[in-house]
Amino acid sequence: MKMNNINGHKYLIISTVFVLCTLFSCINKNTSHTDSKIIKKNYHNNGELSEIKEYNNEGKLDGRIQKYNNNGEIELEYYCKNDILNGYYREYKNGCLEKETIYFKGQQQIFKKYFYNESGELKKVKAYELYKNKYYPFGDIIYSNKQIINDTLSSYFYIINDIDTINSGEKYSFLIKVYPLYENVALIMGKFDEKFDLSTVNVMDTLFADKNNIIHLSFSSTINGYNDLMGLIYESDSLFNQTDNERIMKLYKQIFVCEK
Numbered sequence: 001m002k003m004n005n006i007n008g009h010k011y012l013i014i015s016t017v018f019v020l021c022t023l024f025s026c027i028n029k030n031t032s033h034t035d036s037k038i039i040k041k042n043y044h045n046n047g048e049l050s051e052i053k054e055y056n057n058e059g060k061l062d063g064r065i066q067k068y069n070n071n072g073e074i075e076l077e078y079y080c081k082n083d084i085l086n087g088y089y090r091e092y093k094n095g096c097l098e099k100e101t102i103y104f105k106g107q108q109q110i111f112k113k114y115f116y117n118e119s120g121e122l123k124k125v126k127a128y129e130l131y132k133n134k135y136y137p138f139g140d141i142i143y144s145n146k147q148i149i150n151d152t153l154s155s156y157f158y159i160i161n162d163i164d165t166i167n168s169g170e171k172y173s174f175l176i177k178v179y180p181l182y183e184n185v186a187l188i189m190g191k192f193d194e195k196f197d198l199s200t201v202n203v204m205d206t207l208f209a210d211k212n213n214i215i216h217l218s219f220s221s222t223i224n225g226y227n228d229l230m231g232l233i234y235e236s237d238s239l240f241n242q243t244d245n246e247r248i249m250k251l252y253k254q255i256f257v258c259e260k
Helices: 001-030
Strands: 031-033 038-043 047-056 061-068 074-081 084-093 096-103 107-116 121-130 133-145 147-151 164-167 172-177 183-192 200-208 214-220 226-234 249-257
Touching: 147 249, 164 172, 183 214, 200 214, 214 226
Parallel strands: 164 249
Antiparallel strands: 031 038, 038 047, 047 061, 061 074, 074 084, 084 096, 096 107, 107 121, 121 133, 133 147, 172 214, 183 200, 183 226, 226 249
8 A cells, every 4th residue: 555655656746747847848948038038939729829028027028029820920019118018019910011009108199000902912001190189190101003102191200119239339320211291300319208398308419301301310329228219300490389280299219238
């Protein structure tokens, strides 16, 4: 009887160790680490990737989240900062972008709807801006044979959330394409609060768009870790004389600076 009990205990211990090792193996397989991120992956029963989530070291959603159907097609993609929606929120249907919402620190800013023809080619993008709890249509982009034939986007709103990594002290340059109906579009960079209050901003620089409505922006930092670039894109003649048709728009970009 004692021998049977001993064998039973041995079997239980071995089984428990096997289960724990299997679980650890699965967790280790589905989780990877970087210096600043924890990346977790889940899979459908058929082995296809189900979702990818990025977390910070505090266990909060921080970065890009992607979800896929069991055929491997993307269904959802969005960005978070410390568990708060921040950046693009994109919904897909049959692998094609259908809806796109832009958030800034949890607050919805822009909504876009994408339309396709019967052959699956993009034919129209319709955009709306959320301003004082109301949606305002601010333009369309019309396509034909994959070419833009009419662009009436009247907003100079622009927001980028894709994080770029640079070395400390390295110069980073990028272009900002704006779509104004006005001339003299400019970007004012500075240290804004969350409401982008101009009365309290410490202005760092003011940049004007060129004849192609492109603003050239350069950035360099010796501060390691996440650096936030914040600015306001505006029609320069109406910065302090705004109407509903001449609203200031936000720019927000995050760059990770690391030691050389």
